[in-house]
Amino acid sequence: MRVFVVGASGAIGSRLVPQLVERGHEVVGTHHSPGNADRVRALGATPVTLDLLDPRAVRQAVLEAQPDAIIHQATALAGLKDLKHFDRSFAQTNRLRTEGTDALLAAAREAGVRRFVAQSFASYRYERSGGPVKTEDDPLDPNPVSSARESSAAMRYLDEAVTGAGGVALRYGGFYGAPDDELVAAVRRRVFPIVGDGGGVTSFIHLDDAAAATALALEHNEPGVLNIVDDEPAAARDWLPAVADLLGAKPPRHVPRWLARMFAGEAVAMMATEARGASNAKAKRELGWTLRYPSWRQGFVASYATIGQSTDRTEVPSR
Ligand SMILES: NC(=O)c1ccc[n+]([C@@H]2O[C@H](COP(=O)([O-])OP(=O)(O)OC[C@H]3O[C@@H](n4cnc5c(N)ncnc54)[C@H](OP(=O)(O)O)[C@@H]3O)[C@@H](O)[C@H]2O)c1
Helix, strand or coil: CEEEEECCCCCCHHHHHHHHHHCCCEEEEEECCHHHHHHHHHHCCEEEECCCCCHHHHHHHHHHHCCCEEEECCCCCCCCCCCCCHHHHCHHHHHHHHHHHHHHHHHHHHHCCCEEEEEEECCCCECCCCCCEECCCCCECCCCCHHHHHHHHHHHHHHHHHHHCCCEEEEECEEECCCCCHHHHHHHCCCCCEECCCCCEECEEEHHHHHHHHHHHHCCCCCEEEEECCCCCEEHHHHHHHHHHHCCCCCCCEECHHHHHHHHCHHHHHHHHCCCEECCHHHHHHHCCCCCCCCHHHHHHHHHHHHHHCCCCCCCCCC
8 A cells, every 4th residue: 555654753653654664555755844854754654744633734745645554653752841721731732633633534535545554542531430441432531630631622522533434543552662652751760650549540552552553453354443452550659650660760659649749730630640541452352462571571681671780770772
């Protein structure tokens, strides 16, 4: 297939493009920063500069590329720090998930593109009651915390627009595996505490496994949502000390929920104490997907164990 990957230069896009090429696809890969053309070319794709928030440019790029399939992986979360003002930090990403999706779907319709796959998100979105692990059939949180309401609505919008158009929305877990991972840096600096009872469940996914599932989803004929997460959703009280230990960092501090809410905001307090994880059973069954890192335990060791052995515990390698 001829595949148009939006966000080919990003954390997931740069893992995905080589896998698509290896599977015999021809890839046109977009980047937003002008300096990333060489990076995209080196991955094996034909680079195109594109602002997804410019619908005319999107239309022109898609009509020129004449792809069989479009994969939307554009977000603007690099260097994300301020989760207290969650919606403000996610504002540009929310536009990419709403306006950007609309522009791509309109261009896809006009160009007769048959397949559409887009990045969505699983962690922290499901209803905060009932069991700790949710399937795609379980309800999303009907009352997202107020600071993250717009971001929740943007993800819901993307899910519905994409599946309504016959595409696949991939609800990824929390990405890890990039050498400059913010979470790893925070754990090493001991600024990622266990909040309250640490009962909030996270579903992780290694970037390579996320890319592999995405390549399979491209060849999948059923529209719908799929959780792309690993086999071991884990509460913060379990995964945080394990990751700190692996990195050679001191054990995480403990803070009460009210303090986390005051300093890091209600979204972080919710994620740390109430969030539910996601099940990957449907994605495995429908895509025939097998994970290289079925648990974050193996994945974090494979990605970051050498960091733990480094003598300088403040240095984080660049991507
Ligand atoms: N995805 C999530 O939901 C999420 C949530 C929290 C944290 N994170 C973490 O944040 C880090 C990076 O996040 P990321 O995936 O957003 O950044 P990224 O790795 O930089 O990928 C974003 C992609 O979207 C492109 N892009 C950005 N603005 C665009 C626009 N206006 N039009 C078209 N394309 C545009 C970027 O192009 P250029 O690179 O060329 O500018 C890049 O290819 C990762 O480590 C990830 O784990 C991600």
